[in-house]
Amino acid sequence: MSKRGEQLQNKGARGGRRAATERSAAPDPGGSGPPPPRWRLWLKRAFVWGGALALLGVVVLAVAVGFAASSLPDYATLQATQPGQTIVIRARDGRELVEIGPSFGEWLTYDEIPENMTNAMVAVEDKRFRSHFGVDPVRLTGALIEGVTGSRARLGGTSTITQQLARNLFLNNNRSLDRKAREAVLAMALEWKFSKEQILELYLNKVYFGGGAYGIDSASRKFFSHPANELSVEEAAIIAGLVKAPSQYSPTADVQAAIGRAQVVLGLMQEQGYITPAEAKVDVSAVQLKEQAGQNSVRYFTDWVLPQLDIILPETYEPIEVWTTLDIGMQRAATAAIEANTPKGAQGALVSLDRDGAILAMVGGTDYVASNYNRATAAMRQPGSAWKLFVYLAALEAGYKPEDKVTDTPVTIDGWSPRNANGRNVGETDLRTAFAYSINTVAAQLGNEVGFGTVASMARRFGVNSKIDTYPSMVLGSSEVRVIEMVQAFAGISAKGVAVEPYGITKVTGASGEVLYRRENPGKSPAVPDYVVAGITDLLQAAVQTGTGRAADIGRPVAGKTGTTSSNKDGWFIGFSSGITTGVWMGRDDAKAVPGLQGGRAPAQAFAAYMRFAVKSRPVEQFDVTLELPEWQLEPDEEAMFGSPEDYYYIDEQGNMVQPGQREGGTDPFGPDAPPAASQDFLEEATGGSLPQNQQRPPREPRRAPPQTVPAKPPEQ
Structure with a gap:
């Protein structure tokens, strides 16, 4: 093709492209118009996919719901x-105390x-x-x-x-x-x-x-x-x-x-x-609401009892009944005694044990609804002079007797100088009086003498598990303890020296009546000898009869001890009568002073108010305070001769035994003709050689040997 032809061809092509472009730019009456914006396209896609996913979700949900519905138990199930789990708690007489769960x-x-x-x-x-x-x-x-x-x-x-x-x-x-x-x-x-x-x-x-x-x-x-x-x-x-x-x-x-x-x-x-x-x-x-009778104070006891089920029972979800030791009448009397005698603004607690440790009543505060904190089992407080129980127990075991003389005089032990509550010293007194009037200086001397560790050990023997300091001031009750621990210790004295363990559950039965648990009585040996129990009971009885605990007198034998801490922060009385041991504590939760609070006042009065009811159906029991001391405590130099010398055998200066009534000439038992205690042959054999000539006697008529002889000590090998 010629050059001119190529130019015409290229020009035609450019014209065709331009025409096509113009046609595309021109409106097309029969076409769809320009494409939509991109966001519309994405919205359309999201709607489609969202609908699909929603439909899929509905299907999955329907399948899940259908599967769950098919797996559901029937209506009866x-x-x-x-x-x-339902737990019914019953009192010692079978009456329902409370239903838990x-x-x-x-x-x-x-x-x-x-x-x-x-x-x-x-x-x-x-x-x-x-x-x-x-x-x-x-x-x-x-x-x-x-x-x-x-x-x-x-x-x-x-x-x-x-x-x-x-x-x-x-x-x-x-x-x-x-x-x-x-x-x-x-x-x-x-x-x-x-x-x-x-x-x-x-x-x-x-x-x-x-x-x-x-x-x-x-x-x-x-x-x-x-x-x-x-x-x-x-x-x-x-x-x-x-x-x-x-x-x-x-x-x-x-x-x-x-x-x-x-x-x-x-x-x-x-x-x-x-x-x-x-x-x-x-x-x-x-609207008349049901009265919640008995729920105020009895819940202190049930709250204490229930956690014990996790220990004594295998895991079970069946309904159970828990038979307890609580006496409903005594619980009401205890509640009333605390409410009536606790000073305004203070709290009160009471624990009462039978002679085997069974809890008869427990009050943990003046109002359970206002405060469910159980001060009887959880609060740690100083016992004051009530702690002297252990000091005097240790002293009695070491050989002291209630009538022994002691001296109330100022004393300093390792820089600590205790003083008496009245600020005076009476000088010489006896152990019984010192305990009855809670003389601090005497308790300090006794604790120092027997050893503070010995006092702590005595408390451990009777069930006190709280931490006990062995500083000198511990003899006056500076270590904090729980009310139930102190009552447990005094109950051990009431039980003739056998340490008791407080318990509240006697048995647990299941829904069909089968016994799931029954308490066995653990046999224990006495923690102290009988004479120590008799001695401390003598002292505790004196504290109520003539000492600081006179307000606890209920008209029958009571043995107990008061306790008051510094600045009247705590007041205690713990005692026993007719097999029931009861302890009362009063004070403020914030440990601030309570004006006029002393163990011998409000706590002792609450004790008496409760105990009059608690022991009314029990026989009067006299305390055995007769001391039968062991041989090691009998003094060897306190001997006396009874009767006439003529009624006894005795040995003369030559070692000869003289029988009763046998005297030479009827007058001189030590005369030269007194019969020998043994023959000469026996004496020579026993001493390993011939007797000295000056000790030999001329032969004389043989006499009948006495019925008893005193042999000489054999020679050492």
């Missing part, structure tokens, strides 16, 4: 399921449940219960918004009644996302398998209302003393209001809080059309 009452069918009760529960817990499928989308959306914004505008929780039932039946209270997801699946499974009426029936018979009460019937009996099918609208409002916080709104713990919560429930019932405005204005404060 769910009805029979009981969470937790779940209490279920009677099962009520949906038709038997009062309509006011179902309406109250739905109104306050789940107002869309009858329309949702187990999970409330409105609540769930609100929860999501709250999570993003941090708002707290919602009045209710996210869990529906069905979700709460699922949690109570199958899950725990963990607030994790995993638990919430499983809760939602199980709730929808419950809705799939059971009707709304069945779900509500299960819920109202199993939900927890506090105080161990599960289900509305148990709650109604606990709080109002009648079954749930008799609930009034105001009573139903009180019970429905408990679900949110059973301990906070319990009518037995805070009546005003329970009433205020019930008013909220009534307002919601009116708002949702269940009751009229007139019905919503009922006087909730007029």
Whole structure:
């Protein structure tokens, strides 16, 4: 092709391309127009994929719910399921003290449940219960918004009644996302398998209302003393209001809080059309609540007993009955004695043991509801002069006797100078008086003499397990101990010196009556000899008869000891009579001084008030204070000759034994013709040689040998 032809061809091609470009730029009436923006394309893709994923999620959720529904137990099984273990605690006479753990009452069918009760529960817990499928989308959306914004505008929780039932039946209270997801699946499974009426029936018979009460019937009996099918609208409002916080709104713990919560429930019932405005204005404060008789002080004892079940029983979840040593009458008397005698602003505690260590009464404070801290078993306090029990026990074991003379005089031990409470010294006195009047200087001298470690060891023998210091001041009770330990020690003296162990459980039985545990009485040997027990009982009795414990006199023999710490921070009296040992402590929890508090006053008075009741049906027992000392304590130089010398054998200057009434000439038993104690041959053989000539006697007529002889000591080998 020529050059001119190539130019024309190229020009034609460029023109064709330009024409094509112009055609593409020109509007096309029959075409689709320009492509959409990219964001629209991605939105379309997200919608498609999101729909697909949502559909897949629905399918997975439906499969999970269907699988969960197929795995759920049947209705009868769910009805029979009981969470937790019921424990009934009984007194020594078999009467019920308290029921701990779940209490279920009677099962009520949906038709038997009062309509006011179902309406109250739905109104306050789940107002869309009858329309949702187990999970409330409105609540769930609100929860999501709250999570993003941090708002707290919602009045209710996210869990529906069905979700709460699922949690109570199958899950725990963990607030994790995993638990919430499983809760939602199980709730929808419950809705799939059971009707709304069945779900509500299960819920109202199993939900927890506090105080161990599960289900509305148990709650109604606990709080109002009648079954749930008799609930009034105001009573139903009180019970429905408990679900949110059973301990906070319990009518037995805070009546005003329970009433205020019930008013909220009534307002919601009116708002949702269940009751009229007139019905919503009922006087909730007029509801008659069940009196919680005996629950105030007896709970100190049951709180102490229950943890012991973990030790004495194998693991079991069946209902059990615990038979205890507590005497209901004595417990009431102990409670009254503490309430009547404890100084204002102070606390009081009492422990009473039978002669074998069985706890008859225990009071851990003046008001269990106000403070459940058990001062009888947990509080560590200085015992003051009550500790002198161990000082004098050690002294008696070391050889002292109650009538031995001691001297009340100023004393200093390792830089420590104790003084008496009255600031005076009486000089010479006896051990009995020093103990009865709690003379500190004498106790310090005795403790120093026998050894402070010996005193601590004596306390250990009688059951004191708390830390004991061995500084000189320990003899006056500077080491802190528990009330129950001191009572245990005094009970050992009452038990003739055999250390006792406090116990509160005699047996445990299962649901069918079989015995799961029975206490065996451990045999123990005396911790101190009989004469020590007699001596210390003598001293303890003197302390009540003539000493600091005179206020503890109850008209029959009592042995005991007072205790008062510095600045009147603690007051004690511990004693025993007719086999019952009781200890009383009073003081403030913050260890501040209590004006006028002394062991010989309020504590001794409370002891007497209780013991008069405790021993009234027991025979009067006199104390055995006769000292039968062991041979090593009999003084060898305290000998006396009784009768006439003529009635005794005795040895003359030559070693000859003279028989009674045999005297030479009838006058001189030491005369030259007195008979020899042994023959000369025997004496020579015994001494290993011939007797000196000046000791030999001329032969004389043989005489009959005496009936007894005193052989000479054989020669050493």
